[in-house]
Amino acid sequence: xxxxVESGGGSVQPGGSLRLSCAASGFTFINYxxxxxxxxxxxxxxxxxxxxxxxxxxxxxxxxxxxFTISRDNARNTLFLQMNSLxxxxxxVYYCARxxxxxxxxxxxxxxxxxxx
Amino acid sequence: QSALxxxxxxxxxPGQSVxxxxxxxxxxxxxxxxxxxxxxxxxKAPKLIIYEVAKRPSGVPDRYSGSKSGNTASLTVSGLLAxxxxxxxxxxxxxxxxxxxxxxxxxxxx
Numbered sequence: 001x002x003x004x005v006e007s008g009g010g011s012v013q014p015g016g017s018l019r020l021s022c023a024a025s026g027f028t029f030i031n032y033x034x035x036x037x038x039x040x041x042x043x044x045x046x047x048x049x050x051x052x053x054x055x056x057x058x059x060x061x062x063x064x065x066x067x068f069t070i071s072r073d074n075a076r077n078t079l080f081l082q083m084n085s086l087x088x089x090x091x092x093v094y095y096c097a098r099x100x101x102x103x104x105x106x107x108x109x110x111x112x113x114x115x116x117x
Numbered sequence: 118q119s120a121l122x123x124x125x126x127x128x129x130x131p132g133q134s135v136x137x138x139x140x141x142x143x144x145x146x147x148x149x150x151x152x153x154x155x156x157x158x159x160x161k162a163p164k165l166i167i168y169e170v171a172k173r174p175s176g177v178p179d180r181y182s183g184s185k186s187g188n189t190a191s192l193t194v195s196g197l198l199a200x201x202x203x204x205x206x207x208x209x210x211x212x213x214x215x216x217x218x219x220x221x222x223x224x225x226x227x
Contacts, residue, residue, distance in 0.1 A: 035216070037163075037218075044120070044204075044206060044218060044219070044220055044221040045155070045157075045163060045206050045208070045218045045221070046120075046218060047208070047215075047216040047217060047218055050214065050216065057214065059213070059214035059215060061118055061215070062118050063118075095162060095163070100165075100168060101151065101168055101169055102149070102151035102153075102169075102210040102216070103151065103153035103165060103168040103169070103208065104153065104155070104163070104165060104208065105165050105168070105174065106165075107162040107163050107164070107165075108162065109162050110162055
């Protein structure tokens with residue numbers, strides 16, 4: 001079964017850092033681009049970041065560029081999102097998703113990040 | 118990176134059809150055939166129901182169909198069922214390795 005499982009969410013103060021993980025199983029991880037997408041409480045989906053299958057070409061939404069870093073460990077079938085200089089507006093459920101032809105085909109269940117003092 | 122524009126809500130009775138629009142620009146929806154649609158039930162993860170404008174993943178009923186004209190994409194749900202009540206989001210590749218989602222539409226089955 002194709003599965004993505006996020007972890008690493010939690011509560012952090014403004015200015016703090018968190019590292020999210022997304023464990024992939026049931027498919028050949030190295031063959032796929034991967035995304036992070038977030039959803040603030042009661043709000044819509046927002047694309048955050050994408051990385052190519054070899055990790056060589058990351059891209060970011062303007063709102064997180066320079067603060068977040070996407071990476072992957074293909075040997076461990078795991079996607080990461082390092083989040084620094086966190087702000088209240090980064091509070092959201094963070095989903096990882098597998099890319100298929102420039103769309104998000106398979107989604108994890110999400111991990112919650114709360115940024116508050 | 119402005120969000121694509123969707124109507125906040127849409128509704129229809131069981132058995133009827135509902136169509137949701139997704140309006141962008143020539144830099145995203147109008148410039149690429151990489152428009153997707155996702156369905157999200159409350160408290161659940163999104164689910165892909167349309168990709169590349171009009172293609173359906175395996176297992177998605179043919180009651181769901183997609184199209185595009187110019188800078189506007191559309192999702193039509195035919196033969197509405199109670200289980201179709203959910204939030205729907207479009208997304209599009211926007212060039213330069215950037216992606217954008219729509220504002221979301223809440224579909225109510227009357």
